[in-house]
Amino acid sequence: MAKKASTSSGRATEGGRKPDTSSSGPSAGLPPKPASRRPSAKSVEPVRQAAEPAPLRPAGRASEGFVWRRKDLLGLDELSAEEILHILDTAESFREVSTRSIKKVPALRGKVVALLFFEDSTRTRMSFELAASRMSADTILFTAKGSSVVKGETTLDTVRNIEAMGVDIFVVRHSEPGAPHMLARKVRGSIVNAGDGSHEHPTQALLDMFTMRQRLGRIKGLKVAVVGDIAHSRVARSNILGLTKLGAEVIVVGPPTMVPSAIRPMGCQISHDLDEVLPQVDVVNMLRIQFERFGSNLFPSVREYHRLYGMDAERLKRCRKDVLIMHPGPINRGVELTSEVADGPSSCILQQVANGLAVRMAVLYLVSQGTE
Amino acid sequence: MSDIRITNGRVIDPAGGLDEVRDVAIDKGRILRVTPPGKAAGKAARMIDAAGKIVCPGLIDLHTHCREPGHEEEETIATASAAAVAGGFTTICAMPNTHPPMDDETAVQYVLQRAAKADLARVLPVGCITKGGKGVELAEMGMMFEAGAVAFTDDGIGVASAAVMQRALQYAASLGLGIHQHCQDGDLMTGVMNSGAVAVRLGLGGIAASGEQIMLRRDLELVKRTGARYHVMHVSSAGSVELIRQAKAEGLPVTAEAAPHHLLLTDAACMSYDPNYKVNPPLRSADDVAALRQGVADGTIDCLAADHAPHSKEEKELEFGLAPFGVISLDCAFGLYAKALVGSGLCDWPQVIAALTARPAAVIGRPLGSLAEGSPADVTIIDPAMKWTVKVESFRSKARNCPYDGWRLEGRPVMTIIAGQVKFELYSHSGKSCMA
Numbered sequence: 001m002a003k004k005a006s007t008s009s010g011r012a013t014e015g016g017r018k019p020d021t022s023s024s025g026p027s028a029g030l031p032p033k034p035a036s037r038r039p040s041a042k043s044v045e046p047v048r049q050a051a052e053p054a055p056l057r058p059a060g061r062a063s064e065g066f067v068w069r070r071k072d073l074l075g076l077d078e079l080s081a082e083e084i085l086h087i088l089d090t091a092e093s094f095r096e097v098s099t100r101s102i103k104k105v106p107a108l109r110g111k112v113v114a115l116l117f118f119e120d121s122t123r124t125r126m127s128f129e130l131a132a133s134r135m136s137a138d139t140i141l142f143t144a145k146g147s148s149v150v151k152g153e154t155t156l157d158t159v160r161n162i163e164a165m166g167v168d169i170f171v172v173r174h175s176e177p178g179a180p181h182m183l184a185r186k187v188r189g190s191i192v193n194a195g196d197g198s199h200e201h202p203t204q205a206l207l208d209m210f211t212m213r214q215r216l217g218r219i220k221g222l223k224v225a226v227v228g229d230i231a232h233s234r235v236a237r238s239n240i241l242g243l244t245k246l247g248a249e250v251i252v253v254g255p256p257t258m259v260p261s262a263i264r265p266m267g268c269q270i271s272h273d274l275d276e277v278l279p280q281v282d283v284v285n286m287l288r289i290q291f292e293r294f295g296s297n298l299f300p301s302v303r304e305y306h307r308l309y310g311m312d313a314e315r316l317k318r319c320r321k322d323v324l325i326m327h328p329g330p331i332n333r334g335v336e337l338t339s340e341v342a343d344g345p346s347s348c349i350l351q352q353v354a355n356g357l358a359v360r361m362a363v364l365y366l367v368s369q370g371t372e
Numbered sequence: 373m374s375d376i377r378i379t380n381g382r383v384i385d386p387a388g389g390l391d392e393v394r395d396v397a398i399d400k401g402r403i404l405r406v407t408p409p410g411k412a413a414g415k416a417a418r419m420i421d422a423a424g425k426i427v428c429p430g431l432i433d434l435h436t437h438c439r440e441p442g443h444e445e446e447e448t449i450a451t452a453s454a455a456a457v458a459g460g461f462t463t464i465c466a467m468p469n470t471h472p473p474m475d476d477e478t479a480v481q482y483v484l485q486r487a488a489k490a491d492l493a494r495v496l497p498v499g500c501i502t503k504g505g506k507g508v509e510l511a512e513m514g515m516m517f518e519a520g521a522v523a524f525t526d527d528g529i530g531v532a533s534a535a536v537m538q539r540a541l542q543y544a545a546s547l548g549l550g551i552h553q554h555c556q557d558g559d560l561m562t563g564v565m566n567s568g569a570v571a572v573r574l575g576l577g578g579i580a581a582s583g584e585q586i587m588l589r590r591d592l593e594l595v596k597r598t599g600a601r602y603h604v605m606h607v608s609s610a611g612s613v614e615l616i617r618q619a620k621a622e623g624l625p626v627t628a629e630a631a632p633h634h635l636l637l638t639d640a641a642c643m644s645y646d647p648n649y650k651v652n653p654p655l656r657s658a659d660d661v662a663a664l665r666q667g668v669a670d671g672t673i674d675c676l677a678a679d680h681a682p683h684s685k686e687e688k689e690l691e692f693g694l695a696p697f698g699v700i701s702l703d704c705a706f707g708l709y710a711k712a713l714v715g716s717g718l719c720d721w722p723q724v725i726a727a728l729t730a731r732p733a734a735v736i737g738r739p740l741g742s743l744a745e746g747s748p749a750d751v752t753i754i755d756p757a758m759k760w761t762v763k764v765e766s767f768r769s770k771a772r773n774c775p776y777d778g779w780r781l782e783g784r785p786v787m788t789i790i791a792g793q794v795k796f797e798l799y800s801h802s803g804k805s806c807m808a
Binding site for chain 1: 567568569571572573574575576644645686689690691692693694
């Protein structure tokens with residue numbers, strides 16, 4: 001497999017990529033990207049005239065030489081740095097589609113994407129639904145409420161039955177860790193993990209990293225704090241895995257009851273003192289606090305949580321000038337962060353959501369190409 | 373003329389302190405005599421040449437879930453007995469967490485009847501400690517004992533109340549019977565696999581070893597007070613091994629068992645989210661595996677017991693967190709023990725065989741596990757050098773929830789004799805018996 005010039009470790013370099021003038025891949029037929037990929041922190045993308053895109057060729061980008069092989073995206077744990085970068089680069093190409101007046105590419109035309117939400121979600125679901133539809137795929141939605149699951153049907157039977165209708169890609173959110181892995185063993189279509197219990201939420205971490213790269217120009221060498229109920233957070237785990245693979249440093253912050261010491265082997269540091277960590281980091285990723293957890297003695301009260309671990313203007317002053325404040329949403333204003341911070345210039349919460357679309361389009365595109 | 377004579381085998385009979393090449397004569401269901409090779413006069417109805425094989429007392433498994441009555445879709449007493457004899461076991465102890473649970477004499481009698489009908493392995497019932505296994509009122513241990521129960525346990529969970537446990541120990545002591553405990557603090561049982569880095573990585577709830585040790589420590593205090601016989605089932609952690617070692621050093625009447633999965637697998641096996649690695653107590657760390665193996669080698673762990681826990685295919689085709697706990701191994705357990713203990717160089721054959729014969733027999737206080745003259749003729753013949761591959765699909769057990777499929781093992785029982793009847797004989801692909 002021919003690789004373009006890369007670092008001695010053999011990994012593809014980040015940023016500064018040559019514009020894609022090849023005739024294959026997702027950018028085929030689109031106007032070339034600007035030569036420099038290092039936007040300033042507050043750059044505004046120029047609105048391009050919507051040219052009808054030529055049909056996309058299935059091969060990976062020829063200038064990359066990297067070929068995506070996986071038919072599933074179950075998590076970031078099993079991905080290499082190269083694979084993660086490839087997803088981010090592919091997402092970059094798809095970001096442009098959302099700026100057109102006709103926001104569609106035919107990459108998944110004729111394919112069926114089934115959204116299987118065994119656990120509630122509105123935002124992730126809408127994001128995947130829109131991503132699939134922008135790729136011209138047909139989508140069908142299954143939610144557990146009022147479905148056969150209520151009648152006792154197992155997850156596997158539910159999916160097998162839906163697969164029998166002819167589905168190419170399953171986007172699965174489930175409350176049980178490992179549910180997508182179980183399905184991937186048994187089902188022929190592609191499985192994309194939209195969140196499996198406390199285990200992983202790979203597309204969330206990918207869009208988080210995409211946003212960091214977009215705003216700060218790099219991931220390698222960044223110091224990122226992830227703050228909140230780490231023990232129960234799939235967003236935290238996927239972020240730790242993805243960021244450490246790409247050479248960033250991660251510090252998880254929260255009360256001891258919410259931060260298991262056995263998380264260190266995943267490659268992160270632990271702190272219970274948010275104020276001490278803030279001046280050291282480039283990114284602060286605030287996790288959503290689940291109120292239902294307060295009954296279980298993990299933390300005495302919402303008020304105390306906000307006092308010790310919430311972001312407000314005072315705490316923001318302790319941060320670096322160009323710090324990024326991130327949040328996977330939905331935010332609890334006044335708990336994880338105040339409105340002042342959420343709506344302020346350091347926050348990139350809305351950008352995260354926008355980037356989520358591009359990342360999910362990239363993921364759907366890539367798994368549809370994968371064979372393994 | 374005796375019924376069977378087994379010649380030229382390496383006779384390992386730990387109960388009799390024997391490890392020599394001998395001939396074993398069996399007559400009318402009993403061991404007639406054990407003599408130096410070639411010295412016995414006359415012939416037998418069936419001559420079995422055991423040259424190159426190990427001949428030992430029939431293997432005893434202290435911990436088998438037969439699932440009957442109530443969950444015959446998972447296993448029956450007949451299929452469990454078949455798996456047992458195929459695995460070289462002549463006796464299995466049936467656990468009481470059936471539906472309905474084995475907490476009175478009728479339930480005990482039922483199990484014995486079903487075992488007699490299957491006419492394969494001996495099935496010795498282990499009754500519930502408490503009614504329904506609910507941990508509140510003592511079950512009718514006396515009547516169960518008269519009906520044939522050999523010990524008592526609420527296996528699946530431990531007895532949560534110290535008061536109930538104390539009374540149970542006192543009561544069982546008066547019958548000369550032991551209490552077998554599944555040590556696990558109920559309040560700390562909030563996970564699905566070992567607590568630690570793997571559980572955190574997988575986002576799964578953890579069950580810490582301290583939960584086992586907390587109940588064990590408590591029980592050892594109660595054993596000190598009551599002097600009752602106490603047996604720790606499926607020990608899973610290094611900390612527990614150390615507690616048992618100290619208890620024995622203090623002279624307490626404590627015995628213990630270890631299961632094959634705790635001697636061979638760690639929690640890293642759960643990384644694939646395959647529920648065939650989901651057991652209770654859970655697979656733990658490499659240090660725990662090492663400590664358990666060492667415990668068997670130095671006698672702290674007296675017995676090897678499979679904790680054979682069958683489940684149906686549908687039950688294990690669920691998400692890891694939702695699937696039931698348990699794996700099976702009767703069909704291949706001996707080879708697993710050999711791999712963990714002899715293959716690793718920690719034990720010799722006599723030690724392994726003692727842990728499967730004399731010592732379990734002593735735990736349940738039955739005159740089994742011995743080749744002394746007059747003993748019941750329960751004999752297992754083992755080919756210690758046979759290399760074989762585990763094929764779960766050909767198990768005699770009804771269940772298939774087994775993590776060892778495809779494992780290459782060395783050492784396999786080739787013949788199982790119970791009360792002088794050959795109940796199992798291993799045949800090669802060509803259809804020839806592996807025994808002459």
